[in-house]
């Protein structure tokens with residue numbers, strides 16, 4: 001297996017089983033340590049067949065290859081929090097904790113994220129119904145995406161169980177009970193090819209440095225490259241998180257960082273133009289990636305996790321619901337229509 005930068009650990013889940021063995025406990029401890037010290041890691045031995053991953057990328061490519069007018073028959077609704085449907089290039093500008101409207105508008109003009117996206121989630125979410133394309137435009141889109149979300153949900157359960165096993169003071173099924181999955185989100189992302197010079201000059205970006213909002217994210221990436229993660233040892237310096245065939249990138253989000261009284265780390269990351277290859281010419285390669293964002297059930301109130309506070313280590317944050325937290329972050333991300 002090609003090795004990525006040694007700062008981003010690899011965790012092998014192949015011996016996790018049903019989570020009851022000594023190996024499962026060891027994997028949990030490795031996972032917890034990586035989430036605490038780095039906040040980013042590669043998961044291998046996850047059990048998702050490569051054909052299924054290839055199949056979802058194939059669907060994403062077919063989706064983005066459709067004419068703009070067709071994609072716009074499944075548009076992202078105008079409410080920022082309704083994170084479903086298609087967003088064309090330039091609609092979203094990822095911001096890092098900027099909540100002031102004027103400031104967000106000002107940032108939007110500069111180095112806009114040069115990407116398009118299609119968001120979807122569980123069919124059980126009444127608040128955020130999916131915005132599907134009519135089947136005639138892309139047969140199988142809906143069923144392939146729903147099946148893939150089921151697969152990702154199973155992996156999420158496994159990983160949340162491992163984290164609880166490894167994290168001192170947290171009961172075994174603690175996280176699963178807060179994550180039934182209906183507020184999770186699967187996202188197709190496409191970063192089109194563009195002249196390298198527009199990235200070098202800062203005129204365009206792929207995704208500006210940000211942290212994710214929710215509990216955790218599983219990220220599937222193609223072989224293009226360009227993802228970078230802030231170094232745990234040198235803040236302000238970014239390390240490449242190159243694609244590794246068969247591995248899924250996993251990271252902690254802000255909500256879980258807050259929930260853990262800042263014990264687990266939600267790490268800054270960004271997507272830049274990929275490292276040049278000999279056959280690139282003037283243009284950067286296009287890139288496809290598919291993050292699966294996991295969030296706690298929206299109505300549940302969370303307070304500092306057991307084991308993360310004491311008399312000498314007070315709670316840093318007031319209790320909050322997942323919905324309140326995510327809505328606040330989402331509203332700062334989307335352009336006003």
Ligand SMILES: O=C(O)CCC(=O)C(=O)O
Pocket residue numbers: 189207212219221227269271289290291
């Ligand atoms: O495309 C990627 O590799 C990263 C995407 C990402 O960080 C995000 O959507 O939050």
Ligand SMILES: [Fe+2]
Pocket residue numbers: 210211212269
């Ligand atoms: Fe992200």
